[in-house]
Amino acid sequence: MSPSPARGLPAVGLPALVAAGVLAVTAALLCCALGAALLAGAATLVAGASASPVNDGAPVIGGATVAPGTASAAAGVAVDWALAQVGTPYVWGGETAGVGFDCSGLVQAAYERAGIALPRVAQDQFDAGPHVPTASPLMPGDLVFFGSSPAGVAHVGMVVGTSGGRLLMVDAPHTGADVRVEPFTAAASAPWGAEHYVGATRPAAGKW
Numbered sequence: 001m002s003p004s005p006a007r008g009l010p011a012v013g014l015p016a017l018v019a020a021g022v023l024a025v026t027a028a029l030l031c032c033a034l035g036a037a038l039l040a041g042a043a044t045l046v047a048g049a050s051a052s053p054v055n056d057g058a059p060v061i062g063g064a065t066v067a068p069g070t071a072s073a074a075a076g077v078a079v080d081w082a083l084a085q086v087g088t089p090y091v092w093g094g095e096t097a098g099v100g101f102d103c104s105g106l107v108q109a110a111y112e113r114a115g116i117a118l119p120r121v122a123q124d125q126f127d128a129g130p131h132v133p134t135a136s137p138l139m140p141g142d143l144v145f146f147g148s149s150p151a152g153v154a155h156v157g158m159v160v161g162t163s164g165g166r167l168l169m170v171d172a173p174h175t176g177a178d179v180r181v182e183p184f185t186a187a188a189s190a191p192w193g194a195e196h197y198v199g200a201t202r203p204a205a206g207k208w
Helices: 014-050 073-083 103-113 122-128
Strands: 143-147 153-163 166-171 180-184 195-201
Touching: 073 103, 073 153, 073 166, 103 122, 103 153, 103 166, 122 143, 122 153, 122 195, 153 180, 153 195
Parallel strands: none
Antiparallel strands: 143 153, 143 195, 153 166, 166 180
């Protein structure tokens, strides 16, 4: 004779008990899987937050990734030297490391270290060329010019690379500022302060 079920509780057959057990085990496995996934996701987020951005070994200057490729070895020398002057005060007419530079004095001194002679003022540097065609991509070492027109050049900087899809140049911007790396837009008449983008030259073209 089978024992009577406890008073107030329904009788439960073996199949029902087995089904309940399967459900409990399945639920436990799902919870474990979900927990593991959450832990893995958290680990990925932590790793991503602490990892440095990949830049293929290119040096980082002032937070900007500097492209390793240049038009020539001479351009690379000029870029490296100009970047080493970051923090030097702007001085109108300046052309001396550790003392001060104006915009054209900086790029002239940088290319002098690379064995390439440039004129002293930005307008003459632009006129000296060789000019980079408008549709051609700029390269580190190229000089970029700003002003009211090709005959009214007022500022020059040197391309050093890109960051976040934006072109970067090193330049001596104006009185009260230091030599720095900053973004610019290489598009016809794109504004840069009170000036506009005029064009670019490649002093190191054909030089190795």
